[in-house]
Amino acid sequence: MKQAYAEIIGSRDDLSRPGLLDTPKRAAKAFDFITRGYDQSLEEVVNGALFPSDSNEMVIVKDIELYSLCEHHVLPFVGKCHVAYLPSGQVIGLSKIARIVDMFARRLQIQENLTTEVAEAIMKLTNAHGVGVIIEARHFCMMMRGVEKQNSSMKTSAMLGEFRSNQATRSEFLTLLG
Ligand SMILES: Nc1nc2c(ncn2[C@@H]2O[C@H](COP(=O)(O)OP(=O)(O)OP(=O)(O)O)[C@@H](O)[C@H]2O)c(=O)[nH]1
Ligand SMILES: [Zn+2]
Structure with missing residues (x-):
């Protein structure tokens, strides 16, 4: 290198x-x-931090800062990630959600795939009733070069389980995000 x-x-x-x-x-x-996300695995990042819980209310972790690299230009895209899930018998350690976001962000990515990968990983790990992930980010390849737009940002979402099938769940997520 x-x-x-x-x-x-x-x-x-x-x-x-x-x-x-x-x-x-x-x-x-x-x-x-x-790009250290390539050297990490979900098991290692989560380190067994799954805890039994009867709670079945929505958990939201918002404003997780995010630094990734676009796979087209190898330039940063930077923003925030919001994650919500509906627990099903267990909850995941709070910091682990941010660690999972980092693991997938620290690779060559496009924002859409990053969003889906985070959602699917949390769904698989926690066996939740549903997971919602929203990412808003600014892409340096659109700012420093190319079309040179300094103020545009991209918003992507991935809604799984009840976040996809149940409009009330999706609305609660969006309302709580504010
Ligand atoms: N959908 C999506 N597109 C992205 C992302 N990051 C960068 N891109 C886009 O990838 C595209 C690559 O287009 P090309 O025409 O092959 O490359 P280019 O000539 O450098 O394009 P310009 O950026 O328009 O100058 C551009 O439109 C970028 O804006 C991303 O996370 N998601
Ligand atoms: Zn790019």
Whole structure:
């Protein structure tokens, strides 16, 4: 990876100037970090944090900040993720929802797939009656280059189980999000 960065940066600038000497190494380390989701698995991230519970009321975790990379341009898209689920006999550790979002975000992604992957993972793990995920994000490939729109954002949702089949559940989610 370091070699590849040296080639890319060297094609535009003088790699031997002091400011750039360690840049391929740093950039490789940074890329490794921001794509570390490839090295993680759901089991490892959740670490068994599922707890029996009789609660069957909606749980919402909102405003989970999100940093991902678009798979088309390898530029960041940045925003917020909101996750809701209807427990069925067990609840998941609160922080694990954010960890699951991070695991899928720290890969090359498109926003639609990221949204669905988070929803399906939580559904599968918790066996919930339903899961709803909404992501709103700004894409640097639309801001720094290309069409150069600074203020547009993209909103995507994935509704599974009761969030898809039951209009009242979906409405409660959207209302509670405010
Ligand atoms: N649906 C979707 N599209 C995305 C996402 N991230 C980037 N894109 C789009 O992917 C498309 C790639 O289009 P291309 O025409 O192949 O690439 P391009 O010439 O760089 O396109 P422009 O960005 O329009 O300059 C662009 O329209 C991007 O806006 C995403 O998360 N979801
Ligand atoms: Zn892009």
